Amino acid sequence: MKSxxxxxxxxxxxxxxxxxxxxxxxxxxxxxxxxxxxxLIAAERADDPAPFTLGIVNLDxxxxxxxxxxxxxxxxxxxxxxxxxxxxxxxxxxxxRHEGDEFAILLPLVFEKLSAERLGQMIKDVLSAPYxxxxxxxxxxxxxxxxxxxxxxxxxxxxxxxAETALYRSKRRGRGQITVxxxxxxxxxxxxxxxxxxxxxxxxxxxxxxxxxxxxxxRDASVVGFEALARWNDPDLGxxxxxxxxxxxxxxxxxxALSHALLRKAAEAALSWPRELFLSFNLSSAQLMDSGTAGxxxxxxxxxxxxxxxxELEITETAVMTSADTAERIIADxxxxxxxxxxxxxxxxxxxxxxxxxxTFDKVKIDRAFISRITVDRATEHIVRAIIAMCxxxxxxxxxxGIEEQADAEKLRALGCAMGQGYYYGRxxxxxxxxxxxxxxxxxxxxSGESRETx
Ligand code: C2E
Ligand code: CA
Ligand code: CA
Numbered sequence: 366m367k368s369x370x371x372x373x374x375x376x377x378x379x380x381x382x383x384x385x386x387x388x389x390x391x392x393x394x395x396x397x398x399x400x401x402x403x404x405l406i407a408a409e410r411a412d413d414p415a416p417f418t419l420g421i422v423n424l425d426x427x428x429x430x431x432x433x434x435x436x437x438x439x440x441x442x443x444x445x446x447x448x449x450x451x452x453x454x455x456x457x458x459x460x461x462r463h464e465g466d467e468f469a470i471l472l473p474l475v476f477e478k479l480s481a482e483r484l485g486q487m488i489k490d491v492l493s494a495p496y497x498x499x500x501x502x503x504x505x506x507x508x509x510x511x512x513x514x515x516x517x518x519x520x521x522x523x524x525x526x527x528a529e530t531a532l533y534r535s536k537r538r539g540r541g542q543i544t545v546x547x548x549x550x551x552x553x554x555x556x557x558x559x560x561x562x563x564x565x566x567x568x569x570x571x572x573x574x575x576x577x578x579x580x581x582x583x584r585d586a587s588v589v590g591f592e593a594l595a596r597w598n599d600p601d602l603g604x605x606x607x608x609x610x611x612x613x614x615x616x617x618x619x620x621x622a623l624s625h626a627l628l629r630k631a632a633e634a635a636l637s638w639p640r641e642l643f644l645s646f647n648l649s650s651a652q653l654m655d656s657g658t659a660g661x662x663x664x665x666x667x668x669x670x671x672x673x674x675x676x677e678l679e680i681t682e683t684a685v686m687t688s689a690d691t692a693e694r695i696i697a698d699x700x701x702x703x704x705x706x707x708x709x710x711x712x713x714x715x716x717x718x719x720x721x722x723x724x725t726f727d728k729v730k731i732d733r734a735f736i737s738r739i740t741v742d743r744a745t746e747h748i749v750r751a752i753i754a755m756c757x758x759x760x761x762x763x764x765x766x767g768i769e770e771q772a773d774a775e776k777l778r779a780l781g782c783a784m785g786q787g788y789y790y791g792r793x794x795x796x797x798x799x800x801x802x803x804x805x806x807x808x809x810x811x812x813s814g815e816s817r818e819t820x
Pocket of ligand 2: 592647679709
């Protein structure tokens with residue numbers, strides 16, 4: 366045995382040096398190794414700067430696996446990823462690991478976008494195959510960002526930053542995306558950062574509004590409730606669609622703040638409607654992965670004073686699928702106190718039928734894509750008919766979304782669809798206009814002597 370006082374032999378010096386360049390877990394080179402390699406290639410090509418490509422690979426969904434199965438399983442996956450990357454990259458290329466679930470690949474013979482994308486696709490496919498964890502298999506996907514030298518940066522730091530910008534865009538677009546850096550993409554990212562800042566400010570200033578769109582009983586066009594839809598009109602940016610800013614708030618991690626401000630406003634407005642009308646509110650998928658969601662919703666309702674039995678939450682299949690256990694718990698907690706759950710955009714997701722059995726929903730909203738074709742396309746009509754029959758059998762209520770024409774409404778009525786929503790019945794309008802609408806509507810209803818009691 367060696368005592369602490371022994372001088373380190375020369376080979377240890379080398380080993381120390383090597384360690385400084387190596388990722389101890391996977392045995393791959395680390396960030397310093399990458400930096401040196403990039404500088405070396407750049408120097409070699411100094412006279413005739415031929416392009417080469419730097420790529421970053423980031424695993425999608427790694428963190429939940431780490432949390433769920435433990436860090437040992439996480440380490441095992443990282444080693445398998447390292448192995449696969451080494452095995453699939455072209456000759457002369459280098460793989461390094463930066464930190465966490467992020468790897469870099471240096472590709473001396475990839476000169477332009479198309480080849481980078483093709484290689485990215487191959488890497489993505491290789492990483493998507495199941496990972497063997499002894500008694501179980503798990504699946505992951507990967508997002509990639511590429512930067513081509515020297516256009517995306519003549520210095521290592523700049524090139525790396527460009528590859529990270531490209532990766533960031535891939536991540537933002539969802540799982541398994543591949544992006545090659547360009548000036549346009551840098552612009553796009555800059556715009557979305559501006560949008561993010563403006564949205565954060567709007568939330569703080571309480572400037573994001575809620576509009577309401579009537580949901581009616583098709584039989585007599587009587588209103589049974591309203592769906593709350595977020596509206597944001599920025600003084601500089603103009604009207605920004607919720608289909609843009611809701612996902613942005615999700616990605617940047619402040620959907621909670623946005624959603625609770627919206628729910629508060631929507632619930633306050635609903636207080637002044639007739640009691641039998643419900644408020645339907647959209648929950649984003651990120652909220653169904655957050656175990657604090659049920660508590661936060663109920664505390665908003667109680668602060669405003671709205672009966673939970675008047676609230677419906679619209680959720681999508683993608684949301685329940687990504688984090689099934691948490692979603693199930695949130696749904697159960699909310700249903701226990703009388704909140705109802707509607708499955709939104711039905712028919713657009715995957716494995717719809719199984720979901721209906723596994724989860725406890727109260728209502729299904731058939732996506733607009735079906736309704737808009739219902740009078741012109743026989744196949745669509747049959748699909749809608751089948752959805753309605755299935756929901757009847759399962760004891761679920763049905764709402765048809767996106768009814769724009771009287772003919773759509775008549776067809777749906779003939780098919781036995783109980784409820785509908787769409788421009789034909791009313792566009793989304795603000796809280797004051799909703800009040801006005803209700804006064805008009807209720808007066809007409811009174812004259813025709815119809816009851817608006819919801820069963
Ligand atoms: P969604 O939940 O499917 O909402 C229905 C969308 O269809 C709304 O678009 C509505 O204005 C539009 N629409 C309603 N009837 C018709 C029709 O007859 N024809 C056509 N062409 N469109 C119709 P909007 O308000 O732009 O919202 C887009 C999406 O943004 C919503 O889709 C929802 O996913 C999301 N969203 C809106 N507000 C919120 C919110 O407060 N929270 C969350 N998490 N998401 C929201
Ligand atoms: Ca909705
Ligand atoms: Ca919808």
